[in-house]
Amino acid sequence: MNxxxxxxxxxxxALAWRLSQSPSCEKLFASPGNPGIAECxxxxxxxxxxxxxxxxxxxxxGVGFVIVGPEAPLVEGLGDSLRAAGIKxxxxxxxxxxxxxxxxxxxxxxxREDIPTAAYARHNDKAAxxxxxxxxGLPVVIKADGLAAGKGVIIAETESEAREAIEHMFGxxxxxxxxxxxxxxxxxxxxxxxxxxxxxxxVVPFGSAQDHKRVGDGDTGPNTGGMGAxxxxxxFTTALEAExxxxxxxxxxxxMARDGRPYSGVFFAGLMLTPQGPKLIExxxxxxxxxxxxxxxxxxxxxxxxxxxxxxxxxxxxxxxPNLSDDYALTVVMAANGYPGTPEKGGTIAFKNVGAARIFxxxxxxxxxxxxxxxxxxxxxxxxxxxxxxxxxxAYAAVDAIDFPTGxxxxxxxxxxxxxxKTGH
Ligand code: AMP
Ligand code: GLY
Numbered sequence: 001m002n003x004x005x006x007x008x009x010x011x012x013x014a015l016a017w018r019l020s021q022s023p024s025c026e027k028l029f030a031s032p033g034n035p036g037i038a039e040c041x042x043x044x045x046x047x048x049x050x051x052x053x054x055x056x057x058x059x060x061x062g063v064g065f066v067i068v069g070p071e072a073p074l075v076e077g078l079g080d081s082l083r084a085a086g087i088k089x090x091x092x093x094x095x096x097x098x099x100x101x102x103x104x105x106x107x108x109x110x111x112r113e114d115i116p117t118a119a120y121a122r123h124n125d126k127a128a129x130x131x132x133x134x135x136x137g138l139p140v141v142i143k144a145d146g147l148a149a150g151k152g153v154i155i156a157e158t159e160s161e162a163r164e165a166i167e168h169m170f171g172x173x174x175x176x177x178x179x180x181x182x183x184x185x186x187x188x189x190x191x192x193x194x195x196x197x198x199x200x201x202x203v204v205p206f207g208s209a210q211d212h213k214r215v216g217d218g219d220t221g222p223n224t225g226g227m228g229a230x231x232x233x234x235x236f237t238t239a240l241e242a243e244x245x246x247x248x249x250x251x252x253x254x255x256m257a258r259d260g261r262p263y264s265g266v267f268f269a270g271l272m273l274t275p276q277g278p279k280l281i282e283x284x285x286x287x288x289x290x291x292x293x294x295x296x297x298x299x300x301x302x303x304x305x306x307x308x309x310x311x312x313x314x315x316x317x318x319x320x321x322p323n324l325s326d327d328y329a330l331t332v333v334m335a336a337n338g339y340p341g342t343p344e345k346g347g348t349i350a351f352k353n354v355g356a357a358r359i360f361x362x363x364x365x366x367x368x369x370x371x372x373x374x375x376x377x378x379x380x381x382x383x384x385x386x387x388x389x390x391x392x393x394x395a396y397a398a399v400d401a402i403d404f405p406t407g408x409x410x411x412x413x414x415x416x417x418x419x420x421x422k423t424g425h
Pocket of ligand 2: 211225226284287288289290291
């Protein structure tokens with residue numbers, strides 16, 4: 001079968017790497033792809049905003065299956081358009097991708113289905129939002145309802161910060177995404193990323209990971225898309241996984257199907273392990289980046305078969321359950337100086353001996369035969385180990401074998417788990 005993968009980041013390189021190993025993958029295309037993806041797929045330029053052009057490409061190249069990496073094309077209905085053209089798609093239709101596209105939608109769904117999450121209020125009027133603030137206490141979380149490239153969440157420590165955030169959002173600071181604002185109770189606990197794959201009716205767990213959102217060591221500095229991750233997250237025990245499947249994921253799948261919005265694709269649930277138990281922070285309708293990189297390192301089996309089953313009505317009832325190895329995988333993001341502000345472009349990258357580590361490309365480009373940085377997050381240096389400590393050591397040994405003078409990385413990815421492994425609890 002010929003397959004088209006949409007996207008150009010480290011997440012998509014990891015997907016392309018596993019997809020290309022599947023016996024049922026005859027030819028893999030990626031659009032737009034990147035120089036790393038080009039090692040396992042043919043990268044093609046398609047105007048992804050033109051859904052007709054994507055469908056025409058599939059018809060011309062005999063592509064029967066499209067896997068969508070990022071959220072924006074799904075929220076914009078690429079899944080709907082391709083399904084209408086008779087092409088199978090991994091990723092939800094727009095009316096289900098709303099789980100990522102509207103935070104307010106998810107909060108209302110949680111309230112209706114009794115899914116544990118932070119207390120909240122939705123507002124489309126600034127004065128009403130400001131008047132509602134005091135009952136949430138401090139800190140308080142202010143969110144733009146729509147997609148804001150991961151930047152639409154403000155944790156306000158003071159009332160004036162909270163008021164400023166509300167003013168900024170209603171003032172158009174996040175464009176249309178801020179036309180509606182969600183105010184949320186601040187939850188405490190450890191955060192976990194959990195993944196599950198659904199065909200619209202059936203849903204199976206796909207493992208856990210922990211990301212490191214802040215740019216600096218010790219979780220300091222501004223938020224980023226994620227500076228590194230490891231999988232599994234041992235704090236997310238099998239008992240917690242069972243609880244989350246039963247109390248959060250399955251009720252969501254049932255409600256979406258009942259409401260005429262069947263969700264097929266991957267659920268990326270951001271969870272807070274609070275003293276009262278696991279609560280949903282948010283849903284994403286795609287794999288995490290860099291969480292996907294560590295999940296793909298552990299995934300055993302035929303990825304095309306699994307994703308195709310999810311893209312088929314009821315297909316997961318007949319498919320093998322996802323099998324992830326017992327090893328730990330850890331990935332370190334190498335970013336370009338300046339990230340998460342304006343990253344320096346064009347810095348050269350050269351690899352020495354990176355050992356058994358796997359380098360997934362994110363923001364890279366080829367410039368006259370030279371690999372260069374072409375984005376904020378540039379490389380994902382990914383390794384496996386019997387413990388997080390071991391995986392971390394191999395990943396950093398590989399980082400040290402990469403010559404990228406205009407780049408930087410955190411030196412403490414996995415710190416929570418390395419500390420627990422050292423003390424034994
Ligand atoms: P989101 O974009 O919704 O994932 O939010 C970004 C980050 O903000 C999350 O990863 C959490 O660290 C934090 N966050 C979001 N909502 C809450 C909440 N209600 N309580 C505490 N932290 C939150
Ligand atoms: N790593 C977090 C995300 O993909 O949103």
